[in-house]
Amino acid sequence: xxxxxxxxxxxxxxxxxxxxxxxxxxxxxxxxxxxxxxxxxxxxxxxxxxxxxxxxxxxxxxxxxxxxxxxxxxxxxxxxxxxxxxxxxxxxxxxxxxxxxxxxxxxxxxxxxxxxxxxxxxxxxxxxxxxxxxxxxxxxxxxxxxxxxxxxxxxxxxxxxxxxxxxxxxxxxxxxxxxxxxxxxxxxxxxxxxxxxxxxxxxxxxxxxxxxxxxxxxxxxx
Numbered sequence: 001x002x003x004x005x006x007x008x009x010x011x012x013x014x015x016x017x018x019x020x021x022x023x024x025x026x027x028x029x030x031x032x033x034x035x036x037x038x039x040x041x042x043x044x045x046x047x048x049x050x051x052x053x054x055x056x057x058x059x060x061x062x063x064x065x066x067x068x069x070x071x072x073x074x075x076x077x078x079x080x081x082x083x084x085x086x087x088x089x090x091x092x093x094x095x096x097x098x099x100x101x102x103x104x105x106x107x108x109x110x111x112x113x114x115x116x117x118x119x120x121x122x123x124x125x126x127x128x129x130x131x132x133x134x135x136x137x138x139x140x141x142x143x144x145x146x147x148x149x150x151x152x153x154x155x156x157x158x159x160x161x162x163x164x165x166x167x168x169x170x171x172x173x174x175x176x177x178x179x180x181x182x183x184x185x186x187x188x189x190x191x192x193x194x195x196x197x198x199x200x201x202x203x204x205x206x207x208x209x210x211x212x213x214x215x216x217x218x219x220x221x222x
Contacts, residue, residue, distance in 0.1 A: 004032060004106050005220055008113045008130040010160075012137040012153025012183075016170055017194055019047055021136055022114040024209035026083045028217055032109030033074070035101065036088040037123055038116030045078065045087035053078035057089040063097045068104040084108065095122040102129060110217075119159055132220055133165045134188065139179035140172030150174060150182045157185055168212060170194065188216050 007025060011018035019041055026034040036044040036058075045051045055078035077084040084105075092098060105111045113130070115123050127133050135156050138149025149172070157165050166188040169179045180187025189212035 004108070004110045005131045006102065006106055006111045006113065006129060007216075007220070008115045008127050008133040010115045010119075010127075010133060010135050010156055011117050012135050012156050012167075013149050014117065015194070016136045016138050016149070018136040019044055019114050020205065021134070021168065021191070021209050021213065022112055023048060024205050024213040025134075025217065026085075026110075026112040027081050027205060028210060028213045029083075029110035029112060031082050033077075033084045033086065033105035033111045034080075035086045035105065035111060035113045037092055037098070037126060038114045038118075039088050039090070039092055040118060041088065041114065041116060043087045043089055044114055045085060048080045048085065050078050050080050050085065051087075053080075055079075055085075057087045058092055059090050061086070061093065061097065061101065063093070063100050068100050070104040070107040073101065073104045074108055092120075092122055095125045098122055098126060099129065102126065117156070119156075124160070127160050127163050130163065132216075133160060133163050134216065135165060135167045135183065135185070136191075137167050137169045137179065137183055138172060139169045139174040139176065140193070150179055153183050157183060166216075168216070188212070188219065 009022045056076045074084045135153050137153035165185045167183045168189045170191045171193045176190045
């Protein structure tokens with residue numbers, strides 16, 4: 001049976017708001033599954049404003065042999081804009097359980113994974129299953145490095161190994177095309193620089209993120 005695309009997102013360094021882009025991808029893809037593996041992110045359900053919605057988070061997922069029924073998975077999760085959401089609320093289960101969830105989710109629709117920057121064996125295994133991993137890179141130089149955030153993004157790309165990777169840059173002092181070249185992988189789009197923080201966002205997504213997400217998904221479909 002043909003499954004839907006699996007897309008992972010990782011921040012090239014902290015503070016690039018990768019989880020907001022994850023949400024934008026899931027929203028544009030529609031009727032799929034958003035899976036949160038960012039154990040240090042505080043739970044993507046909070047970002048989306050659905051932390052009080054009933055449904056399972058990772059701590060309540062139990063897979064003990066057999067196959068996970070995709071319908072059972074969808075019915076057991078909270079929903080946001082028609083997307084099923086499996087949020088992190090503590091340690092992530094073993095790779096075998098995570099892969100079982102990914103396989104079931106892919107039968108429901110597009111799957112977007114917030115991989116997070118803490119790359120355990122489980123996170124690397126998930127990245128290896130992705131049709132595309134998107135690294136969000138800050139294109140600002142800083143006092144300690146010529147290409148500050150881009151150096152971090154390049155390190156993440158290197159750690160991923162033989163995985164299809166593209167970069168989405170946040171506008172900064174390094175020109176967009178040059179920023180893409182410095183990461184060593186195809187540049188998929190550019191987001192505005194982050195100039196202020198507005199709390200969790202409570203499910204409100206920047207139009208720029210939605211626009212770039214739509215372009216990425218169109219390119220993947222093509």
